[in-house]
Amino acid sequence: MDYGALMEGIVFYLFAALAVLAALGVVIARSPIRAALSLALVFLALAAMYILLNAPFLAVAQIMIYAGAVLILFLFVIMVLNPRLDIVGGRNHAQTIAAVIFAVALGVLMIAAFVAGQPAPALGQFTPEFVSQVGHVQIIGALLFSDYLLLFEIASVLLLVAIVGAMTLARRERDQHANAKHDLR
Amino acid sequence: MLTVTHYTILSAILFAIGALTFLIRRNPLIMFMGIELMLNAVNLAFVAFARFLNNMEGQVFVFIVLTVAAAEVAVGLALVVAIFRARDNVDVDEIDALKG
């Protein structure tokens, strides 16, 4: 009996169950805070999956970016806005029912597609042995700065635009406030 | 023995739940969370395929998706804040400026 494979299976199903349950928590939680915390659990479970999938660098990035930056941003906005408890389902019940039906249909169809499809042969050059020999971070770094340099640069420009955009959206309100105050004086 | 199918099925389930979150919740913050769920589901599929095809490009794409997700959250949450300031309300069922 292969204990490694067994352990791998146990870990997979454990974290898979955790991810699905936490995701369902996002759907049904009335409080935005609870939804955000459930989302954090999904992120962590996926980080575990990445380790299982021999991608430790992505696991770390996942925890840092999603569980760290994105989630903190969510919590920060929730804190600022302090929204009411949310109601699951829209005003239009027919739309809600249709949404559930079609979301389930989507999941079923995708699962059916994956089950029916034949996995492609593993022809890539990055075998686990090669990766452990060269180093995971090194390989990703080399790829990012050579073959995918343009993509990398575009992503950085996108981030810059996002920063500027977020600042503009936030600043406009303050200018109006300033103008209002100026008018009062 | 775990195969790529295990991971992709999990990915499909998460994606469907993310879509459902977007479609049935009224709070735009939680709708964003649905979007994040969908992105993560896609990421999982990428990494799983990368692992089982001995290919690193999938991981590179995940890296890029992380970046895009971060940018999207920043801008999206700024929009939510702006809407909230303008209307003192973040119920998307009351935002119908696009109504024809």
Place this chain on the structure above:
Amino acid sequence: MSQYLWLIPALPLIGAIINLLVGQRLPRALSSWLAVAFMAAAFGVSVSAVANLFALPPEERVIHETLFQWIGVGSFSVNFAFWLDPLSAVMILVVTGVGTLIHIYAVGYMEHDSDYARFFTQMNLFAFMMLVLVLADNYLFMFLGWEGVGLCSYLLIGFWYNRDNLSVGTDEKFLSPRSSGTKAFVVTRIGDFGFTLGVLLMFWTFGSLAFQDVFPKAQAMFQVGAPVITIMTLLLFLGATGKSAQVPLYVWLPDAMAGPTPVSALIHAATMVTAGVYMVARSHVLYSLAPTTMAVVAVIGVLTAFIAATIALVQNDLKRVLAYSTISQLGYMFFALGVGAYAAGIFHLVTHAFFKALLFMGAGAVMHVMNNLIDMRRLGGLRKIMPITFWTFLIGALALSGFPLFSGFFSKDEILADGFSRGSIVLWAVGVLVALMTAFYIFRGVILTFGGKPRWKEGEIISSGDENAHDEHGARGLHPHEVSAVMWVPLVILAFFSIFSGYIGLPHVLGENWLGNFLEPVFHETPIEISAALEWTLIAVSAIAALIGIFIAFRFYFSDPKIPARLRSYYPGLYSLLANKYWVDQIYEYTIARPGRWLANAFWLDVDGRIINGFADGLGRAFRGLAQRLRLLQGGYARGYALAMLIGIVVVIAIVVMRP
């Protein structure tokens, strides 16, 4: 001086453009005399062009000038090109010569009208179009002028578009200038349609519309009596009946008298109405190949001459007498053309242009000083008040009636002689009868207008079927006087030509037919073979007919004025028939105009309003309703759109997965 023919039409066009653009800002005298000057210049160029034509040997007397290509499609080509041969030479001299005199007269006639610039613009434009018509070297260019003169005729008949009735002091109901213009335009359009079809048939048959191509081809390709040529010439003749006011399309010309009198003189007597005569004469090669058409032309001509002359017997409006007389004389011209006496037709065209313009301008002079009173029952006694007008009018009347040695005598006699020898004796007899009637009605006009005692003061009405005529039109208190020199000088000049223009076409027994010889290279007529005795007889018959007509007129209206009333009571039906112009207007009204209007209304209200508009509106309404419903899909809720997207994705994935 190689290319100068284009100047002849271009000069009046320039005058028209100047008056159109700045005429209303110019002083009245400058605007008017500018128009006269351009006409006179065109006359000068015409004279010089005809002199150049004379310098050529008789058989080569053609000046052909091409300005530029107008239409060129494949082998089909139409040029802006001018063609001066003896026939068009006669025409341009008449148009510019008489036209200039009428323009001068109009300066005086229009002296009180504030719209002088518009008037002279349209007069000059008319001259341009008319000159294009007679100088064109192909049928399409001719058609341009043909339609152009129709347009100017319409504009000038309706010149006083804001008046309801031109004549005052009359109990007769005439059409308003507006309606008259429309009537003229619509009726002549019927003829123009035939002309258009004829030209199309010509193009279809010969592949060209230029005179120099069509005529030789016609002679080479077809025997005498070929059906195509017969149909073509009949269609062209339909155009001529519209433009030259022949049966059945003559009804517009009497109403055209609603226009200013110089217009009646220029357009509806001297020039435009002769366009049909010119066109048929120009196409004589084709007509000579179609004996059937020739017979039709001759019969229509005589019929028109007869009908119009009988109507003219009982008209009370002097201008309308002249209008019916014009129709009648045009009938003579077509009679001449129909029997193949082209030169005689053109000869009568020329003399008629002089004396009929003279008569119209005399009538216009009366109208001018009588404050538009033209009902002959209200006139009279003007002989002493307007001596120049009277004497010139008398000369015109003598010329028209064919009094010996006046111009109309020679031209009418030539037509009757040709009609006798080439046509039939019946047509000739009718022609003589018409000559008698012509002499009668014109002298009736002369006597009623100028003879006797003035009747406008008493408001006395003689010879009317309706004795309840009223007199509120301010005819009292009139102070008629002789017209100014600007008006009587043209009258005198025309009177001179009314006497002497006949001497260019003397009968064989008296001398040389100079005009016939001049036109001979165009028409190649075979001279008529009649004996001198017969010719003398014919001359005597027409002279006697004229004298009898004049005598009866004097008897009826001068020495024994009760005869007309008695005749009227003996033959009330005949009088009513003539006074109502054979009810032709009414017949047309009920058989053509009313059904046409009814049909047009049906098409307008039912077909267009209900069916076509209903279809268009319904289409719009259908899309509008559809859009109203589709609009609801745009709920404005972002999640609604997301759901739609999800549904689409599911469907696409389902299709991909389910596909074998």
